[in-house]
Amino acid sequence: MVDRDEVCVLIPTYNEAAAIGEVIERFLAVGYENVLVIDGGSTDGTRDIAEEAGAHVVVQSGEGKGQAVREAVDMIDAPYVLMVDGDATYRPEQADRMIEPLQEGTAEHVIGDRFADMQDGAMTRLNQVGNRIINRVFSVVHGRDLQDILSGYRAFTTDSFGRLSLSADGFGIETELAVECVRHDIKTAVVPITYESRPEGSETNLRPFRDGGNILLTLYRLAKKNNPIFYFGSIGVLSGLIGVGLAVFVLYSWIVVGISREVIALASGVALLFGLQLVMFGVLSDLIVTANRQQRRQFQRIERRLDRLEPDDGAEPSGTARPPGEETVAVSEDGTED
Known part of the structure; x- marks a missing residue:
């Protein structure tokens, strides 16, 4: 109700x-x-x-x-x-x-x-x-x-x-x-x-x-905060594709046309490196986010167990036997269950 x-x-x-x-x-x-x-x-x-x-x-x-x-x-x-x-x-x-x-x-x-x-x-x-x-x-x-x-x-x-x-x-x-x-x-x-x-x-x-x-x-x-590997990875992949496209253009100009394009070749290398770095940064950020989520879940589980351990007003004093079937959870100082 x-x-x-x-x-x-x-x-x-x-x-x-x-x-x-x-x-x-x-x-x-x-x-x-x-x-x-x-x-x-x-x-x-x-x-x-x-x-x-x-x-x-x-x-x-x-x-x-x-x-x-x-x-x-x-x-x-x-x-x-x-x-x-x-x-x-x-x-x-x-x-x-x-x-x-x-x-x-x-x-x-x-x-x-x-x-x-x-x-x-x-x-x-x-x-x-x-x-x-x-x-x-x-x-x-x-x-x-x-x-x-x-x-x-x-x-x-x-x-x-x-x-x-x-x-x-x-x-x-x-x-x-x-x-x-x-x-x-x-x-x-x-x-x-x-x-x-x-x-x-x-x-x-x-x-x-x-x-x-x-x-x-x-x-x-x-x-960026919830799925960093997608956020940074998408930008990195786009940058990498631009770099590959420029590299193909430079190779075509050099092999087929016979014209060297040093500046564009440099831009292609920069784009490829930038894209690779963003993808790597996205992977590292995703690992950090995943670790934080796991840590948050652990803290929440510990908090819930501690809330259940706290006696309500009028509850039996320490050492009083609990009714059969009632769960007792002990939490050590390092946060692990005994």
């Missing part, structure tokens, strides 16, 4: 007057009474409608959805956050399925998969193709298939959010959340949801080509 009192519904908005009232009223109707709207300076009365519907409204200090989310989460005391767009494309009636994995302890971050049940007209064909490409690139570059990394319907623990290093200000926040979850080994679940068309009079703030390009650049940029 979901404890809705432990959940804060976070709605970042910008000119969502056509839908925000309905969104808030539907969340309240299904029992989610803690609703926070953080507004990016709407000029269409969004804030007034949200307040009248029963939400707590804050005007963000900066600009962009990413900045709004980071600022809002810092204000939230609840252990769980349900983040949703204010355009009425997501169903509040499906909020429980987003929260259940968090409260059951099977996940720390939950993504709603819009492609599981996308209504007709909910997303243009261009946006569908773009989303598929971005999800495919993410799975190749970052090694995880999260189905729908751009989904605006998410749930997460405030503790796990605090472990992420987020800097995106605009729509790249969803992409960065997915990448950081992979990087920090945040347990992530994907649940099917319904994605509906925006209500009449509601217009999207998304610009497909510009925002899509920014998202792809964000995926590639973040590969």
Whole structure:
């Protein structure tokens, strides 16, 4: 059973007057009474409608959805956050399925998969193709298939959010959340949801080509920290291919045409060496990242075991026999289990 009192519904908005009232009223109707709207300076009365519907409204200090989310989460005391767009494309009636994995302890971050049940007209064909490409690139570059990394319907623990290093200000926040979850080994679940068309009079703030390009650049940029062998290796391979191409041109000019091109030959050698060095640097960086991940997992395992060893208030004193079947874990000073 979901404890809705432990959940804060976070709605970042910008000119969502056509839908925000309905969104808030539907969340309240299904029992989610803690609703926070953080507004990016709407000029269409969004804030007034949200307040009248029963939400707590804050005007963000900066600009962009990413900045709004980071600022809002810092204000939230609840252990769980349900983040949703204010355009009425997501169903509040499906909020429980987003929260259940968090409260059951099977996940720390939950993504709603819009492609599981996308209504007709909910997303243009261009946006569908773009989303598929971005999800495919993410799975190749970052090694995880999260189905729908751009989904605006998410749930997460405030503790796990605090472990992420987020800097995106605009729509790249969803992409960065997915990448950081992979990087920090945040347990992530994907649940099917319904994605509906925006209500009449509601217009999207998304610009497909510009925002899509920014998202792809964000995926590639973040590969430097999460998959360095791909990031540096791709640049190194490109440099190496340029060097090989120049070398072929120099050989052709010298053998066939009879013209020596010393400067281009030098450039070819530099490109080849630069590419080789980047590939080697990528391999070394990947080894370091892998070692850090293994070390982080070990520290987390030790922390969980130490938490279980700490007696609660009123627990039996040291030396008291434990009930049969209860596990006892001893951890030595060097962090290994005895």
